[in-house]
Amino acid sequence: MPELPEIRVIAAQMDKELSGKKVADAEPRQPKNLNVPVEDFVKAVKGKTVSHVTSKGKWIFAELEHGYLLLINLGMYGELLYYAKGQKLPERYQFRLAFADGSGFTIFFSWFGYVHIVTERDASKHNMTGKLGIDPFNNGFTFGRFDDLLTSKRRTRLKSFIMDQKNVAGVGNVYAQDILFGARLHPDREISTLTKEERRGFYDSIKNVLSRSVELGGLAYEKDFYGRNGKFGASEFKVGYKEGKPCPACGTTIQKIKTGSTSTYICPKCQPLKKIN
Amino acid sequence: MPELPEIRVIAAQMDKELSGKKVADAEPRQPKNLNVPVEDFVKAVKGKTVSHVTSKGKWIFAELEHGYLLLINLGMYGELLYYAKGQKLPERYQFRLAFADGSGFTIFFSWFGYVHIVTERDASKHNMTGKLGIDPFNNGFTFGRFDDLLTSKRRTRLKSFIMDQKNVAGVGNVYAQDILFGARLHPDREISTLTKEERRGFYDSIKNVLSRSVELGGLAYEKDFYGRNGKFGASEFKVGYKEGKPCPACGTTIQKIKTGSTSTYICPKCQPLKKIN
DNA sequence: AGTTGCAACAGGGA
C-alpha cells in the first residue's frame, strides 16, 4: 500500500539523512528480493557513498557513487526504517544496509518487495523501472502531456489507466479512489468518453489528492523513515473505504463495486457510468 | 481451409511436376498478396529454375535457383492449379506463374492469401514462416519433442495449443476436431491437467488424423494441383461437423460448442472437461 | 494491495 506520497516522503528523508554516508555492509536475508546473487549485490554496494536519494512513482532511487543505483520497492506493505548508531534493530526484517558511521536502515516486507542494484548506464533496461510513466511531481507532468497520454489510450477504462504504472507512476488502489471521485469520474468509464473538462478535472484531481497526502506525511497507517505514521487518515478520504457512508458532496450512500480484479468505492450519483445529458 | 494434408499433397505434386522448369513470367494481379512491389517480385523469379517444392504446415516452400524461396499460403480457401501448355486458364485467379515450356499454375484466393519471395538467407526473418513450429511429418516431430512443447505451455487450452502455428505447424479448425476426439480430449482442457498417457495419445492422434488424410489426398471439398478433389469426405470425420449425430465410439449425441472464438464438435461423454476419477 | 508475464479476447486489416 505504500504509494507515491509515502514513498516520496521516505525518499526525501533518506536523502537528507543518508547522503554522504558510506555503505559498510549489506545484509540481504532473502535472495529473492534481489536481482543479482547475494555476493554480487554486497560487492556492488560495499564501500560506496550515497550521493542522492529520489523517488519515481512507488520506487525509491538511491544513487551511489560510481554510477550505481539502488532501486527499492516495498510491494504491498513494507517498513523501511532508519536506525542510529547503537539503536536496537526491528525484530523482523529481510534486508539491512549498514553505514560506516554505525547507522543504517532495515526493510521489512510483509509480502514481497524488491531491492535491486543496477548501473546508471543500464537503468533504462531495468524491467520494473525502465518503463515507468511520468511521476506526477515531475515538472514535465503538464496537462498537455497528460492529455496526450489519454489520447493514446482511448479504449482503456479510467481506473486501469490511472493504476498502470506505465502511464502515470505512483497511483495504486488507495489513492485511485479519491482521485476518481475528485474528478467525479466512474472507474469504468472509457477514456474516449471523456470531455475536455473531464480530462482537465482528472489531471487536477491527481495532483490535488497526492499533494494533500504528501503535505500530511502520507497515510496514517504507514510509517516513514523514522517510524512515524503519516496524518492522511480516514477523515481525509472522501469516498475511499467509506462503504455505506454518505457522499461528502451529495449525501448518497457510497458503494463498493468490483472493477476488474480490484474494488472501488464510488458515489453512484456523483460518478455515473453513463453520461447524463 | 487448406490445412497440412491438402498443402502437403499439392507440394508433392508441384515438386514432381515443376522441378527443373524455368520461370518465364509471373502475373501477380493483386499486389497485396506479395511482400515486395510487383516489379521486384517479377524480376526476382523470372528466368529462375524451380529446384524443389516442399511444405511446412500450411505453407508451400518452392525453392528456386540462386537461393530464392517462394512462400505460398492459400488462406481460408484457395485453388492452386496446374495448367499444361495450351490449356485454358481458370476464369478467375489473382496470381499466375508461367514456365518456359508453356505450362504454369494459377492461384485463386477466395478471400486472402500470400505469395512471398525471400532469399534463403533471410528466410528465418520472414514473419509468417520464420516462427512456424515443427511440421508433424518432420522426422524431428518425436513424442519427446512434443512433450517438451506441452510442458512449456502449461496454462494453454488444448485447442488453442494445437491451432497455434508456432507450436505445431499445419493444424487448423478442421482437423483439430478429430485430433482432439481421437485422443478423447476436451478442447478446453488445460495442458497442465494432462496425464502422460493423454499427452502420448494427443501426439499419436495428430499423426493418425493427418496421415490418414494425406493418404486419401486431402479433403473431399478441396482441389489438388490437378483440380481433383481429395477423398477425405464426411464419412471420414469422427465428430467434426457431425452435430446431432451419434458418437462413433459410444453413441452419445455429438455437440457443437463454442471454444473461444471458434466452434468445436465433441462427444461430451468421450471428451469430458473435468477428469472423472 | 505491488509487480510481472501469460493467455484470452476483441477489433481492424491484408
Added chain:
DNA sequence: CTCCCTGTTGCAAC
C-alpha cells in the same frame, strides 16, 4: 474461420 498486429483485461506467481 488464414494470417498478422495492437491494445486491454484477467489470472497466477514471486
